[in-house]
Amino acid sequence: MCKQLRCSARMLLRVVFVFLLAMQIPVRFRYRIERRQARWNVVFPELSSANFTADSPAQARTEAPEKALAALARLLLKGSEAVPVCQRAHAGEGEAVLPLFAQGKARFIERAWALQVQAADVARALGITRQEAARLFDLAHPTKIDALSKALEVLGAQL
Numbered sequence: 001m002c003k004q005l006r007c008s009a010r011m012l013l014r015v016v017f018v019f020l021l022a023m024q025i026p027v028r029f030r031y032r033i034e035r036r037q038a039r040w041n042v043v044f045p046e047l048s049s050a051n052f053t054a055d056s057p058a059q060a061r062t063e064a065p066e067k068a069l070a071a072l073a074r075l076l077l078k079g080s081e082a083v084p085v086c087q088r089a090h091a092g093e094g095e096a097v098l099p100l101f102a103q104g105k106a107r108f109i110e111r112a113w114a115l116q117v118q119a120a121d122v123a124r125a126l127g128i129t130r131q132e133a134a135r136l137f138d139l140a141h142p143t144k145i146d147a148l149s150k151a152l153e154v155l156g157a158q159l
Helices: 002-020 058-077 102-113 119-126 132-134 145-154
Strands: 028-036 039-043 050-055 094-097
Touching: 028 058, 028 102, 050 058, 094 145, 102 145, 119 132, 119 145, 132 145
Parallel strands: none
Antiparallel strands: 028 039, 028 094, 039 050
């Protein structure tokens, strides 16, 4: 019985991975800054969970990439919602670009999904613990570029 459950869980994971094969994780998100009384609302049209308020437009522009990264990481961990398809910023809108480490991680995650590779596989290939490998799949967890580069090499890709 336990073997059957494990087999079923593996099959389900494979179906999910196949579904995600064509998915690309965006690294840019457009946003609008709207004045609301004494505060400024920052609205992300494609990533509403990243919306926030700021004391000034300058603070809004500074915090936008961080808020977008956190919202995208939550979205990927939850896995129940589709990853948004983002458009270019229109006139009057800003563009939050994810930090370089997050862009590299997005590339790593996309490649791992395409190859149906899991954290345990990456851990074995790199000679690291499974927990360390799992952190490579966590978009919000900062990873050193050299570690990310090695992980991508294992998957046959480069930064």
